[in-house]
Amino acid sequence: xxxxxxxxxxxxxxxxxxxxxxxxxxxxxxxxxxxxxxxxxxxxxxxxxxxxxxxxxxxxxxxxxxxxxxxxxxxxxxxxxxxxxxxxxxxxxxxxxxxxxxxxxxxxxxxxxxxxxxxxxxxxxxxxxxxxxxxxxxxxxxxxxxxxxxxxxxxxxxxxxxxxxxxxxxxxxxxxxxxxxxxxxxxxxxxxxxxxxxxxxxxxxxxxxxxxxxxxxxxxxxxxxxxxxxxx
Amino acid sequence: xxxxxxxxxxxxxxxxxxxxxxxxxxxxxxxxxxxxxxxxxxxxxxxxxxxxxxxxxxxxxxxxxxxxxxxxxxxxxxxxxxxxxxxxxxxxxxxxxxxxxxxxxxxxxxxxxxxxxxxxxxxxxxxxxxxxxxxxxxxxxxxxxxxxxxxxxxxxxxxxxxxxxxxxxxxxxxxxxxxxxxxxxxxxxxxxxxxxxxxxxxxxxxxxxxxxxxxxxxxxxxxxxxxxxxxxxxxxxxxxxxxxxxxxxxxxxxxxxxxxxxxxxxxxxxxxxxxxxxxxxxxxxxxxxxxxxxxxxxxxxxxxxxxxxxxxxxxxxxxxxxxxxxxxxxxxxxxxxxxxxxxxxxxxxxxxxxxxxxxxxxxxxxxxxxxxxxxxxxxxxxxxxxxxxxxxxxxxxxxxxxxxxxxxxxxxxxxxxxxxxxxxxxxxxxxxxxxxxxxxxxxxxxxxxxxxx
Numbered sequence: 088x089x090x091x092x093x094x095x096x097x098x099x100x101x102x103x104x105x106x107x108x109x110x111x112x113x114x115x116x117x118x119x120x121x122x123x124x125x126x127x128x129x130x131x132x133x134x135x136x137x138x139x140x141x142x143x144x145x146x147x148x149x150x151x152x153x154x155x156x157x158x159x160x161x162x163x164x165x166x167x168x169x170x171x172x173x174x175x176x177x178x179x180x181x182x183x184x185x186x187x188x189x190x191x192x193x194x195x196x197x198x199x200x201x202x203x204x205x206x207x208x209x210x211x212x213x214x215x216x217x218x219x220x221x222x223x224x225x226x227x228x229x230x231x232x233x234x235x236x237x238x239x240x241x242x243x244x245x246x247x248x249x250x251x252x253x254x255x256x257x258x259x260x261x262x263x264x265x266x267x268x269x270x271x272x273x274x275x276x277x278x279x280x281x282x283x284x285x286x287x288x289x290x291x292x293x294x295x296x297x298x299x300x301x302x303x304x305x306x307x308x309x310x311x312x313x314x315x316x317x318x319x
Numbered sequence: 320x321x322x323x324x325x326x327x328x329x330x331x332x333x334x335x336x337x338x339x340x341x342x343x344x345x346x347x348x349x350x351x352x353x354x355x356x357x358x359x360x361x362x363x364x365x366x367x368x369x370x371x372x373x374x375x376x377x378x379x380x381x382x383x384x385x386x387x388x389x390x391x392x393x394x395x396x397x398x399x400x401x402x403x404x405x406x407x408x409x410x411x412x413x414x415x416x417x418x419x420x421x422x423x424x425x426x427x428x429x430x431x432x433x434x435x436x437x438x439x440x441x442x443x444x445x446x447x448x449x450x451x452x453x454x455x456x457x458x459x460x461x462x463x464x465x466x467x468x469x470x471x472x473x474x475x476x477x478x479x480x481x482x483x484x485x486x487x488x489x490x491x492x493x494x495x496x497x498x499x500x501x502x503x504x505x506x507x508x509x510x511x512x513x514x515x516x517x518x519x520x521x522x523x524x525x526x527x528x529x530x531x532x533x534x535x536x537x538x539x540x541x542x543x544x545x546x547x548x549x550x551x552x553x554x555x556x557x558x559x560x561x562x563x564x565x566x567x568x569x570x571x572x573x574x575x576x577x578x579x580x581x582x583x584x585x586x587x588x589x590x591x592x593x594x595x596x597x598x599x600x601x602x603x604x605x606x607x608x609x610x611x612x613x614x615x616x617x618x619x620x621x622x623x624x625x626x627x628x629x630x631x632x633x634x635x636x637x638x639x640x641x642x643x644x645x646x647x648x649x650x651x652x653x654x655x656x657x658x659x660x661x662x663x664x665x666x667x668x669x670x671x672x673x674x675x676x677x678x679x680x681x682x683x684x685x686x687x688x689x690x691x692x693x694x695x696x697x698x699x700x701x702x703x704x705x706x707x708x709x710x711x712x713x714x715x716x717x718x719x720x721x722x723x724x725x726x727x728x729x730x731x732x733x734x735x736x737x738x739x740x741x742x743x744x745x746x747x748x749x750x751x752x753x754x755x756x757x758x759x760x761x762x763x764x765x766x767x768x769x770x771x772x
Contacts, residue, residue, distance in 0.1 A: 196737060201664045201697055203672060218698045222672030238508055240667075276735055279699035281613040284509055 123204040124257070126264045134265025137258055141251060146188040159266070160273040161190030161198075171244050171282075186243035186280040194272035204263035211259045212299075214241040214248040214291060228299055240286035249296040347388045354380065354405060356448070356462055357398035363461075364519060364526070367495025371461035372399055378524050379485050379545070380464030383446070385436050387470050393432040397424045403457060404430075406449035407466065408584060409566050409710070409728040411437050414749025417707055420451040420677060421750055441470030442568030442726075443541040443586040445485070451677070455515060455547050455758030459489065460497055463545040468568075474643045475563065479539040479590070482530060484627070486581070487545045488517035512615040512667070513700070514548020514583070514757035520605070522627050529628045535636035536593040539563075544581045547758040550701065550731065552606040554578040555591065555629065561642070564588035567710040567726025569646040574723060578606065582703035582731035584756040590642065595631045603627040610701035610734070649724045652689060652712050652741040659684070660691040663767070665702040665732060665755060674764035680750070681767035689743040696732040702760065704738070705729040706769070708751040711742035729756055744771045 124130060135153065138144070144151055148167070149158035157163050167188060169175075174183035190198040199207060199217070206217035209225055219240040227233025242248055283289075305311065359376055360368045374380030385391060397403045402425055406418035412434035415422060424430045444466035448457040465483045490498040499515075500507040510516075522528050532538055544551055553560075554577065561573045566586050579587045595601055607621040661682060664671050670681070684690060691714065694704050710726040717736045732738050754766035 196695060196697070196735065201662075201695060206672065218666040219668070221669055221674055238503070238511075279613055279734075284505070284512070284615045286614055 123208070123260050123263065126268050130261050130264045131269035132265075133258075134261035134263070135269055137254075137262050138265055141262075143191065146245070147191050148188070157273070157275075159191040159270055160275045161192075161277040162187040163275060169245060182283065184243070184281040184283070186245075186282065187277050188246075189277050189280075190273065190275045191266050192270050192273040192275075193267050194274050197274055197276040198272060199266055200272060204260065204267055207263035207266060208256075208259045210242060211248055211254070211262060212252045212256075213239070214246070214252065216240050216242055216286070219286070239288060239291075241288060241291050243280040243282050243287065244290070249291065252299050253301055347390065348386070349390045349392065350385055351392040351394075352383070353394040353396065354446075355396040355398055356403055356405075356457075357396075358400070361461075363489070363521075363524065364491055364495065367491075369491065369495045369497060371497070372457055373461050374464055378461035379487070380446070380462065382465040382467065382483055382485075385466065385468045387436050387438050387441055387468060389436045391432070391434055391436060394429065395424060395432060396429045397426060399457070400426055401453060401457075402426065402450045403448045403462070404450055405432060405446050406707075407432070407434070407444065407446050408705075409442070409444040409586070410434070410466070410468075411440060411708065411710065411747070413747050414708065414751060417749075417751065418446075418449050419707060419750075419752050420449060423450045436468055439470075440568065441468045441473065442564060442566070443467060443483070443543060443588055444566075445543045445545055445584075445586070447545065449752075452762045455762045456499060458545070458547055458758055459499055459515060463487065465541070465543055467541065470568075474569070474646050475539060475590075476640060476642075478640070479537055480532075481539040481541070483523065483541045483543065485523050485543045485545055486549075486551055486626070487521045487524075488547075488549050489519050489521065490515070490517035491519065509615050511759045511763060513611060513617070514759045516547070516549050516617070520624055520626055527625055527628060529630050531630050531632055532591070532593045532595075533632050533634050533637055534593050534595060534597045535639060537640050537642065538591045538593070540589050540591055542579065542581055542587045542589065544583050544585050546583055548583060549605075550583070550608050550610050550703075551581040551626075552578055552608040553581060553587075553603065553626075554606050555601055555603050557601065558592065558594050561590040561592070562587060563590055563646060565725045566728045569649075570723055570725055571646055571649050572644060572723070573642065573646065580608065580731065582701065582729065582756070583758070584703055584705050584729035585727075585731070591629075593631065593636075595629075597631055597633050597635060599631045601629040601631075603629060612699045612734075649712075649726065651724055652743055654691060654714065654741055656689045657691045657741060658688050660693060663692055663694045663704075663753070665694065665696045665704065665765070666698050667700065668760055668763045668765050670754070670765055670767045673767075675754070675766035675768070676764075677768065679768060680770045682753075682769040684744055684769060684771050686744055686746070686748050686771055689741065692740050692742065693737060694730075694732050694740065695737040696734060699734045701731055701733050702765075703729055703731045703756040704753070705756040706740075706742065706751070706753045708747055708749075708769075708771075709742050709744060711740040714739040714741050748772045 148160045149155040169186045171184045171186050172182045173180035192198040193200040195201050202217040203222045206222050209215045210217050223234045225234045227235045231237035354374050359373050361371050363369045371378050395405050402423040404418035416432050416434045447463040465485045492498050560576050562576050563573050603626045604623045606623050710728050713721045716738050748771045751769045754761045
């Protein structure tokens with residue numbers, strides 16, 4: 088499973104241009120606060136289900152078993168690391184970046200403990216690294232507008248946020264609630280992931296990952312007519 | 320003597336007041352001077368001239384020498400094309416005199432900074448502008464200078480030759496102009512990430528200067544890190560330093576150290592023993608230090624850089640001088656007296672996930688209160704944390720108790736580590752800044768407002 092993911096990511100990033108990006112003082116635009124919902128056990132349980140069904144633990148630790156040692160605690164051995172770039176196919180080829188699934192437990196110094204649910208939400212919806220993104224409600228997908236950072240810094244591959252951003256808000260809040268309040272903190276410092284100086288911005292353009300929200304159904308490649316469904 | 324040899328001008332304009340109060344060796348006096356910030360042209364690197372911003376026409380600005388108890392009046396004239404201030408980094412002065420972004424002086428404007436140097440404040444400080452969002456630019460263009468505060472009862476022998484070593488770095492374009500790329504350019508973005516580092520290293524505005532020492536002699540050096548982002552890991556090959564002080568003055572006892580890690584804004588006072596033979600030389604270097612995140616770590620981060628040549632004279636060695644084992648008392652701030660423990664998280668450009676807003680108060684505290692601040696660095700890049708107005712003491716770093724007590728106003732918080740400090744707001748109500756002293760981060764809003772009332 089992990090090996091397959093490595094290869095696909097490598098192909099996506101083959102020949103990537105290393106455009107530089109950084110943080111800038113983000114627009115202090117006033118937006119209506121859409122706060123996280125009240126944390127309840129059903130919400131946490133819903134988050135747990137989503138974490139299980141989205142395979143979070145296959146990279147972040149625990150291998151689909153919440154009772155397993157290292158559940159969501161991040162990299163604990165080198166075989167949990169990824170090689171991103173052509174080197175995943177051809178050893179020695181460049182660029183080559185080692186990325187490491189982070190500790191998702193609510194430990195303060197090594198996990199998500201000091202990040203808000205909103206920062207976790209923004210990571211899943213927009214791919215924005217919590218440590219590089221203000222704790223604010225984002226109301227735009229355009230860099231520099233609606234609190235979207237002027238120079239966005241994205242989670243390292245192979246984190247599949249471009250797919251998961253399409254989950255409904257309620258699901259993302261549920262995942263955030265589970266990670267913050269449904270998991271016991273594990274102190275496990277994961278070494279920082281490597282990456283290009285643009286923090287993958289040139290890889291996560293609309294041209295490469297499509298828009299959010301997705302083009303409404305039916306796009307030009309989709310369609311549905313009742314007549315096309317065989318009679319059962 | 321060494322100070323002059325290294326090319327630092329010392330501004331020492333004192334107007335003695337008629338007063339019989341005070342200690343016989345250092346009666347209170349009024350020191351009055353003018354600092355004018357203006358654009359000018361200087362030769363900072365060989366062969367070209369550079370447009371700089373300078374205090375009184377020099378880079379660095381003049382070294383200011385005060386005594387404990389001095390009443391200081393600085394007439395500041397802002398002849399820059401943009402707002403500016405003078406922040407007296409580390410000095411305990413009233414909030415209105417702190418030169419913070421709250422009190423920016425408009426272009427063409429002027430302001431009188433008036434304050435009294437407290438007893439016990441003897442030490443090494445520095446001054447620099449602190450306007451909102453353009454501090455890094457103004458420091459990069461040359462606005463910074465050293466401050467030395469002397470005590471009437473300094474325990475170290477007055478005979479020790481003394482040098483201020485003001486460390487800075489800069490980057491230049493081929494035509495000599497200072498390389499400040501647009502913020503949205505690739506280099507501009509790296510400069511935001513790491514803070515802006517330069518490849519030309521200066522000591523007192525000079526490149527690899529030579530400092531003379533006599534064999535056997537002991538010299539007193541005052542290091543100041545006035546860079547925008549660079550952390551110095553100072554070492555003198557083959558010998559140790561006897562560190563006697565840091566930001567807020569002397570320690571209780573000298574401490575033998577092999578090297579000194581000096582983050583932006585920090586100071587260190589050391590004794591250097593001339594252990595080399597007559598005619599020999601030694602080089603002060605800054606050793607590699609990985610303060611960086613992987614994404615923007617410079618390719619040459621692991622190279623050492625020469626800063627200064629220490630040239631031994633041909634004179635025969637002098638006899639050893641006796642150095643005191645005790646320096647002064649540094650009374651401990653008592654954690655059991657702390658009324659609050661606050662958590663400040665550091666991430667890339669944010670304190671506690673927020674960008675600074677001058678209309679917001681982030682921390683409200685009572686005058687006279689003692690507090691513990693737990694400063695947690697959540698990211699893989701060191702952040703030097705600076706608190707205005709009040710000297711603090713470090714309690715522990717990542718849970719390891721601080722080995723000796725010192726007054727600090729700036730402390731490096733290494734990547735993914737935490738530092739606990741204790742501070743007492745003993746006087747001076749008002750609004751104070753606390754921030755990351757990587758100037759690009761500070762300018763990006765990695766700053767908070769502490770209101771003491």
